[in-house]
Amino acid sequence: MLKVLTFLGLGKYENTTYIKHDESGRCETDLFPIAVAKLYEPEQIIAFTTPKVIESKQDDLGKLATELSEKFITVNIPNGNSTDELWEIFNQCENVVDENDEIILDITHAFRSIPLLIFIVAAYLRQVKSVELKHIIYGAFEARDQATNETRIFDLTPFVELLNWMNAVNVFQNSGDARPIAKLNVQDSIAEALISLSDALLTNRTLEAQEAAFKFNTEFSDLEFAASSEQPFQMLIDQLKQSYQLMAVDRPTTTQSQKESLKAQYQQIKWYMENQHYLQAITLMREWLISFECFYHNGGWLERNTRKIAENMLKNNHRDIEEKVIDLWKGCRIRGDLAHCGMRKNADSATTAIGAIEQLFNKFEKYYKTIDWNNL
Numbered sequence: 001m002l003k004v005l006t007f008l009g010l011g012k013y014e015n016t017t018y019i020k021h022d023e024s025g026r027c028e029t030d031l032f033p034i035a036v037a038k039l040y041e042p043e044q045i046i047a048f049t050t051p052k053v054i055e056s057k058q059d060d061l062g063k064l065a066t067e068l069s070e071k072f073i074t075v076n077i078p079n080g081n082s083t084d085e086l087w088e089i090f091n092q093c094e095n096v097v098d099e100n101d102e103i104i105l106d107i108t109h110a111f112r113s114i115p116l117l118i119f120i121v122a123a124y125l126r127q128v129k130s131v132e133l134k135h136i137i138y139g140a141f142e143a144r145d146q147a148t149n150e151t152r153i154f155d156l157t158p159f160v161e162l163l164n165w166m167n168a169v170n171v172f173q174n175s176g177d178a179r180p181i182a183k184l185n186v187q188d189s190i191a192e193a194l195i196s197l198s199d200a201l202l203t204n205r206t207l208e209a210q211e212a213a214f215k216f217n218t219e220f221s222d223l224e225f226a227a228s229s230e231q232p233f234q235m236l237i238d239q240l241k242q243s244y245q246l247m248a249v250d251r252p253t254t255t256q257s258q259k260e261s262l263k264a265q266y267q268q269i270k271w272y273m274e275n276q277h278y279l280q281a282i283t284l285m286r287e288w289l290i291s292f293e294c295f296y297h298n299g300g301w302l303e304r305n306t307r308k309i310a311e312n313m314l315k316n317n318h319r320d321i322e323e324k325v326i327d328l329w330k331g332c333r334i335r336g337d338l339a340h341c342g343m344r345k346n347a348d349s350a351t352t353a354i355g356a357i358e359q360l361f362n363k364f365e366k367y368y369k370t371i372d373w374n375n376l
Helices: 032-040 051-056 058-073 083-095 115-127 157-175 188-202 206-221 229-245 253-275 278-296 304-317 323-331 334-339 349-371
Strands: 002-007 016-019 028-029 044-049 072-076 102-106 132-139 150-155
Touching: 002 032, 002 229, 002 334, 002 349, 016 032, 028 032, 028 253, 032 058, 032 083, 032 102, 032 132, 044 058, 051 058, 058 072, 058 349, 102 115, 115 132, 115 157, 115 323, 132 157, 188 206, 206 253, 229 253, 253 278, 253 349, 278 304, 278 323, 278 334, 278 349, 304 323
Parallel strands: 002 044, 002 102, 016 150, 044 072, 102 132
Antiparallel strands: 016 028, 132 150
């Protein structure tokens, strides 16, 4: 059901011609809810009325009831003079909306902090009741054309869309889950690149993650938001590009890209640690040590036999391997404990395991920063 949630204020209502936000319709009236009913054709218009409004706007309420008949519903709310009263208003807004409703929020005559509250209500209802927010509208009477007495209706919904982007970007940066961004209004190719990167990060496919990050940055390099209203979206995109730029490697499986791939793997391990993906971090640290030995000894690091030789060299404290690397390898033994999911007697607690991985990463990071990549 399409519902309009509107508020009535105490000010004087004057006649004007309201122009729909997309300029597809016009309506002359002194009461904005009447214009909303004609221009947006909702099934219900729910007006929230304070005690002062009920007392001083009886004529206007009567006119709305007559003009809108059964569509018009009033809900009594407090004046919003305290935090408790604001919460009551929030709850009243939430109570009149059902699962999967379509809603239009009208803040034209909302008082003081209520417009901010309405934005929060919009975000909340989308999350918990799966409502579709069609529009947040504002009849800008004070900005009307004085010569023609025409008043434009502003659609403020993009500001809520920005909240969705912020949340989706935050989820992706903190968890690697790209699904919230992919569900937004982005190009298909970009959504596919994001999902590929997300899947690779979450399944520890490090070379695939590097290729996906490279494609991700390439796809976004051509994406620009020209309008001033879209600039915040551009900033979020730029933030994403910066976050994954260091993981990006073009064709990481080639021999020529091995050095860059090792550097990008370090960045991926660091990202896992920062975002508390400890199992992926310890797993990739262990594989990084094997890959590094393969690279150092000019072996094909994707060949199973070559990797087995490097692994045995690490296990057997081979004289050609630095003592610091051997120490790091020994620290990676905790991966085996984690792989068995604690299903054994005297298994380390989660807190102990995480502490051990954090200590190991600190050692790993210090060692990594001592490597002279230019001379390898």
